[in-house]
Amino acid sequence: MKPIIRLLLCLVLSVSSALREAHAAEGARPNIVYILCDDLGYGDVHCLNPERGKIATPRIDRLAAQGMTFTDAHSSSSVCTPSRYGILTGRYNWRSRLQAGVLEPYGKSLIARDRLTVPALLKKNGYATACIGKWHLGWEWPRDGKMLDFTRPILEGPTTRGFDTYFGTDVPNYPPYCFIENDHTVGIPTEPLPAKLLGHNLASKGGPALPGWKLEAILPAITDKACDFIRQQAKSGTAFFLYLPLTSPHTPLAVTEEWLGKSGLNRYADYVMETDAMIGRVLDAVEQSGAAGNTLVILTSDNGCAPYIGVKDLEAKGHFPSAGLRGYKADIFDGGHRIPFIVRWPERVKAGGHSGQTICLTDLMATCAEILGAKLPDNAGEDSVSILPALLGTDQAPLRESVVHHSINGSFAIRQGHWKLELCADSGGWSDPKPGSKEAKGLPDTQLYDLTADLAESRNVYGEHPDVVARMTKALEQIIADGRSTPGAKQSNDVAIQLRKPVTRAAGE
Template identity: 55%
Template sequence: MKTLFILFFSIPLLSACSGGASKINGHPNIVYILADDMGYGDVSCFNENSQIHTTHMDRLADQGMIFTDAHSNSAVCTPTRYGVLTGRYAWRTRLKDGVLWSYDEHLIAPERMTVASLLKKKRYRTACIGKWHLGLDWEKDEEGRTLLTRPIKNGPNANGFDYFYGITASLDIPPYLYIENDRVTTVNIDTVEATSGKGFWRKGPIGDDFKHIEVLPRLTDKAVGFINTQSKQAEPFFLYFPLPAPHTPILPTNEFRGKSGTNTYGDFVLMVDDVVGQVMAALDQNGIKDNTLIIVTSDNGCSPLADYNELAEFGHDPSYIFRGHKADIFEGGHRVPFIARWPAKITAGSETDEIICLTDLMATCAAIVGVDLPDNAGEDSYNMLPVLMGEKIAHPIREATVHHSVNGSFSIRQGKWKLEFCPGSGGWSPPTPEVARQENLPPIQLYNLVEDIGETNNLTQQNQQIVENLTALMKKYISDGRSTPGSAQKNEGETPLMMD
């Protein structure tokens, strides 16, 4: 469910002339904004034919670097978020397909290092503001009923965050409650009926202080407030800001309705772009722009609920030139926009085609604060700082990258070659897994993405050795419990390479 993210690293200043507060340990502030279900083609600096003009993200790109080959570790919501915070592929946990729901228990093991707990040990103030969607342990009564007003266990506070304000999961999944730290903010809880269409949400409990259309503005105010407060403190800070938009319910406020010239989804994307602009303004106003690295990305591809056919009438494709969309093993499911700006270090207006993954945040943060990760942390995370710094590197930073679809199908990418271990999309676009089986399509797919970015020409028969090599590497990544150098680790449960 992609969400977009922005990452900020502030460097120590030699003087106070820029207005940034000197940090006690010299480490940078980090702010990470993750948009939800925003397509690669929805950000106009990545799509020359985009009919949605994201002026704030375009300005960020003009002042920094864009990554044209960045990927979420999954084509849906929960597993991507797990990967971002732990540097580990989520299929190594009990979650082998799909996503968690609001009443599901925590996914991140209490003993596992997260980006937040890593940075907290380096005296960072850490906050999560936004959509959690990684499971919460709600208290239940003797009959198994969830007690929504009781303290919550194993949420963000248990995973390294000093402060949490946000929602349990996607904005269309109940319960619809704000949570501050380990308690909901409301006393009175009612029931809201389901809605349909682009403004879809499910029936469920709702707090008397909760209105769906107000959620994104409220979370943005909280995030900007955190930046305003912490920028004046001696300690560095880490803000993880996962947005609930432009995921359903698609609810642009009146200020943005009709602004894109497309449909309400396009308007909602512009509202997300405005959130980016507000964060950028907060950095400017607090004098920390020059010593801050900002990264903007998304959690997966655009959802079909954005209405691709309607958007096509306006000449817009959220997936750009890529096949598929959210949930799919195809590029449209997991190739995401990724922008980095760091005026002191990154060359403005630069571009790279280096393959990176959202799991790489952990190793990158560890490198920034000078920590060597233990073998049982960040098993699928690579340090991308050399790319950000424009260093010449002799080989790709990643040996290979694993992708994962909503039904648990795998693919592995190495250089120009992408091997998909399923006969269809593995997701929601045609051919769906059921149709692919009915039509007896080939069980694996191999594509040369340099020559065939649309993934239309299956080359398995002509390249058996490449298929064998990539299959062996994928099996090794599964059996070793990691894709980075280090001692072997254990996955939770069985992890089949191919679906039945």
């Protein structure tokens, strides 16, 4: 072969190799759409609960058929704010200052400014990042004395925690009743929310609202913004991360006229159906953008279904929002924190797959890092484990040694394999036996369940397995003391952690 031909051939091969490497690198940077439903129970998704689920969820079911369904996925808490903290930081919520409950209206930012977040990690790797929907992680609200001043920027919000842009309502059932874009309210809320919109079923709290504020307009507006963002970013060619924390089917049950009565069950079921339809619109936007092949879509929920949406009525009609699990939102039982978790990534994840890996919402951080080939610092993602092996079908063993659960009143539980240890006598939440109740006072202060034999957590076997109780308690104590549950340098919790907190009745959200 003549030298000039050899040189040209080497040049062609070199360019071809470089192009392949560039394509591979681009393929390793998928767009990420993370759809977080609010209070969607495991059994509210029809394909997860076909025998005892009566709500039609065709778009979510289709997503499951196109991707992988995890049947043992958990939120890091059984209520809202803490789970969102875990998603964005990869750290258990109870390591923060928030030891029970959720942030109240106008609460201060829960995520420390210097803490690495998922959007900040992705932004460092060239992603455009957006949060559209419910925030509920706190801000620094501007005040003139004791009075709120809605004319000034709101500090310490999403755009200071890794997101390029934000649009949403912060919390749909909390004031101020208006949209927020980046760091300003859209308009100035000056009027009290009409009394007819307040009430237990809507779980709304009084406060300033925009004149003519319509609760029914929130979910469609968020969906419109999400679809616009997807279309715009797909055209730009820049990899993007869309964190889409929906405001539904959490109260207020602001069902639009189109969906009112469609379920034939109750208003909550109607709202689940509308939520499914809005998710369908977002998925359609991904597909129509031409970016679906290399877009990682994750659909999940922040905790279980709330019992106050008419659960007894639904169960009487044959629909069980927690499927065969015990408990609901706020509880330490699995119905409080075992959640739908569906992943679609056409170029990497086989369609129609199922995984029984025990995973947690905190796992997003490590998963993104592994996808990008990025190394997390020791003080980030302390409780995050990559689920990429499960997605690619290369997992040969459990990905996690344990998952720690937390209820609304701060009760702890730890899961290891088929064992679940609960360090409380009660539900830790709103279900019976309620914390502080006469029934609870007559029960052992520890619960142990074998979930393989007793997924419904109906038989407490703590007295039969003292060795298991001792081993798991020690493991939880070590996780607390180390400031992390993953390999790495020991870290500090933000506050001192009490393994067993004083028994208090669980407040409402």
